Amino acid sequence: MGSELDLVTDWSTLYNWERDPHRTRIARRISGELFPFEMPPLNSLDLLDQARRQPIARILHQRPGPRLDDKANAADRIRALPIEKAAEDPSLHLSLFDLKALTAPGAALHRFKREVFDPLESFWRERGVRWDAFLPVLFITGSASATNYHFDPDTTLPLHLFGRKRFHALKRPDYWCPREERQAVLARGGWPVKPAGITDDEVLVHENKPGEIVWIPVHTPHWVDAGSFSATLTFALKNCRFAETPLAVAR
Numbered sequence: 359m360g361s362e363l364d365l366v367t368d369w370s371t372l373y374n375w376e377r378d379p380h381r382t383r384i385a386r387r388i389s390g391e392l393f394p395f396e397m398p399p400l401n402s403l404d405l406l407d408q409a410r411r412q413p414i415a416r417i418l419h420q421r422p423g424p425r426l427d428d429k430a431n432a433a434d435r436i437r438a439l440p441i442e443k444a445a446e447d448p449s450l451h452l453s454l455f456d457l458k459a460l461t462a463p464g465a466a467l468h469r470f471k472r473e474v475f476d477p478l479e480s481f482w483r484e485r486g487v488r489w490d491a492f493l494p495v496l497f498i499t500g501s502a503s504a505t506n507y508h509f510d511p512d513t514t515l516p517l518h519l520f521g522r523k524r525f526h527a528l529k530r531p532d533y534w535c536p537r538e539e540r541q542a543v544l545a546r547g548g549w550p551v552k553p554a555g556i557t558d559d560e561v562l563v564h565e566n567k568p569g570e571i572v573w574i575p576v577h578t579p580h581w582v583d584a585g586s587f588s589a590t591l592t593f594a595l596k597n598c599r600f601a602e603t604p605l606a607v608a609r
């Protein structure tokens with residue numbers, strides 16, 4: 359299987375979809391003039407080793423299921439293993455929300471910062487995308503790990519780095535997770551539970567390939583199953599919005 363997500367390759371279409379109530383809540387792939395970047399090479403074990411050394415790394419054990427479990431701490435175990443064994447841990451689920459150390463000169467993501475994050479941030483601003491904060495976040499997963507059903511407080515754009523990850527989104531996100539449900543989850547904290555009635559034909563599946571990037575609208579439910587040692591760099595855009603007169607549409 360490849361991708362059941364729609365693909366948007368130009369700014370005019372992206373802007374039009376943002377104004378279309380039938381489209382704006384649906385996850386989509388973006389490429390072409392929206393993401394004209396080459397992926398620099400990356401050493402996956404160096405990336406994991408540098409990430410697990412960060413005191414703020416959230417290191418969990420996760421398995422596919424109806425909800426996220428952010429209490430399943432595996433930090434001591436993963437940090438104590440030889441790095442090859444840590445990468446082979448099937449339930450590994452590492453999240454790193456501050457990439458300062460990993461983007462420093464000589465670190466695993468230094469070229470990514472120089473060749474992807476920084477130019478992307480200024481390029482999207484030039485094209486009229488606006489945000490209050492631009493936050494790259496790293497997720498590294500083991501072969502049978504999962505990021506279970508959830509929605510994020512920001513618009514998020516996962517850029518796939520390596521390995522196999524199967525992304526799932528909903529054709530009718532607001533039917534399965536209406537505004538009242540989202541507000542209730544946000545008010546009580548914690549994570550939503552995947553509704554039991556979601557059948558395969560309600561789901562959009564996308565098999566990530568390295569260099570592919572998905573646009574997930576804010577508060578749109580999604581979930582990801584890993585199929586191998588794998589990693590994603592997600593750009594979280596806080597309060598993402600579009601300029602009144604975007605260059606792309608005005609030109």
Ligand SMILES: [Fe+2]
Nearest residue numbers: 509510514580
């Ligand atoms: Fe997410």
